[in-house]
Amino acid sequence: MPLLEVKDLKVHFPIKGGILGRTVGWVKAVDGVSFSVEPGQTLGLVGESGSGKSTIGKAILGLVPLTGGNIFFDGEDITRYIGKNHSAYRKCVQMIFQDVYSSLNPKKRVLDIIAEPLRNFENQTKTEERYSVDELLAIVGLTPAAALKYPHEFSGGQRQRIGIARAIALKPKLIVADEPVSALDLSVQAQVLNYLKDIQQELHLTYFFISHDLGVVRHMCETLAIMHNARFVEFGSRESIYNNARHIYTRKLIAAIPDTDPALRDANARQRQQLADEYEREKEQFYNKDGQVYDLKEVSSTHFAAMPESSPPGGGDA
Ligand SMILES: Nc1ncnc2c1ncn2[C@@H]1O[C@H](COP(=O)(O)OP(=O)(O)O)[C@@H](O)[C@H]1O
Ligand SMILES: [Mg+2]
Numbered sequence: 001m002p003l004l005e006v007k008d009l010k011v012h013f014p015i016k017g018g019i020l021g022r023t024v025g026w027v028k029a030v031d032g033v034s035f036s037v038e039p040g041q042t043l044g045l046v047g048e049s050g051s052g053k054s055t056i057g058k059a060i061l062g063l064v065p066l067t068g069g070n071i072f073f074d075g076e077d078i079t080r081y082i083g084k085n086h087s088a089y090r091k092c093v094q095m096i097f098q099d100v101y102s103s104l105n106p107k108k109r110v111l112d113i114i115a116e117p118l119r120n121f122e123n124q125t126k127t128e129e130r131y132s133v134d135e136l137l138a139i140v141g142l143t144p145a146a147a148l149k150y151p152h153e154f155s156g157g158q159r160q161r162i163g164i165a166r167a168i169a170l171k172p173k174l175i176v177a178d179e180p181v182s183a184l185d186l187s188v189q190a191q192v193l194n195y196l197k198d199i200q201q202e203l204h205l206t207y208f209f210i211s212h213d214l215g216v217v218r219h220m221c222e223t224l225a226i227m228h229n230a231r232f233v234e235f236g237s238r239e240s241i242y243n244n245a246r247h248i249y250t251r252k253l254i255a256a257i258p259d260t261d262p263a264l265r266d267a268n269a270r271q272r273q274q275l276a277d278e279y280e281r282e283k284e285q286f287y288n289k290d291g292q293v294y295d296l297k298e299v300s301s302t303h304f305a306a307m308p309e310s311s312p313p314g315g316g317d318a
Pocket of ligand 2: 055
């Protein structure tokens with residue numbers, strides 16, 4: 001059974017206008033998205049800014065009202081808990097943010113920051129609490145001395161690790177990581193991603209990993225969803241997405257991954273330009289006349305791409 005199952009999720013935000021603040025239109029942030037994640041797996045969600053990624057993450061955490069669809073966690077429909085304080089669910093699902101600095105209270109010591117969820121949910125003595133905090137710090141590679149410092153005394157990568165320590169304090173089952181390394185230097189990104197992977201193994205965590213960068217998710221995620229204009233354009237195993245992308249938007253994103261090998265850089269830039277031209281020429285085939293993304297069609301049992309009904313059968317993955 002999947003740990004998380006999302007069915008036909010829609011989140012539309014009202015646009016208010018006039019002095020009466022009437023609803024004059026809607027922003028369709030998420031418009032019919034379905035997926036599931038098995039326990040212990042990582043699903044990567046990739047797409048450009050504004051495509052609706054964070055809104056899906058917030059919907060899973062119950063932080064935005066749903067316009068339509070259902071979310072199941074461990075088989076239970078959690079849709080009815082949205083907006084309510086359902087403590088059992090809130091313990092099971094935690095979020096890691098991109099902008100960790102603004103989510104760490106600068107006036108609080110690391111001890112109090114990491115202990116906050118413990119104080120809300122567990123009845124620990126001060127000694128037990130300090131032991132828990134030291135243990136969490138050790139998991140993310142920080143010493144007990146860190147507990148008595150303040151957030152500004154740490155580097156960006158260390159602060160993100162403090163954010164991770166807080167997120168895992170209650171031993172959640174699912175972590176929604178929203179661009180967890182996007183604000184970090186490249187050299188530090190890899191380190192934080194490695195911590196996330198190790199912790200996943202150790203605590204048997206399931207990740208919903210959001211990124212605008214296909215390069216970042218490559219080493220993190222077995223399965224990928226590519227999002228554009230509030231819908232999934234492609235969904236499938238890592239291999240099918242990187243080696244056999246069907247949707248023009250996915251292909252454009254793959255071409256945009258920077259090449260680390262300097263010898264390949266020129267060829268890479270040429271290929272990127274070719275794909276940008278191809279995208280302009282072919283995009284009508286991949287979106288309907290209103291610019292909307294088609295429904296996903298099966299390419300193979302592990303690969304789905306948004307194609308018009310009339311498109312020839314994919315012929316499966318090579
Ligand atoms: N609370 C909100 N009210 C109105 N519009 C919103 C709200 N949150 C997000 N949006 C809009 O929904 C769209 C998707 O936003 P978001 O999910 O943050 O995208 P992403 O995380 O992919 O950058 C954007 O057009 C954004 O402006
Ligand atoms: Mg976002």
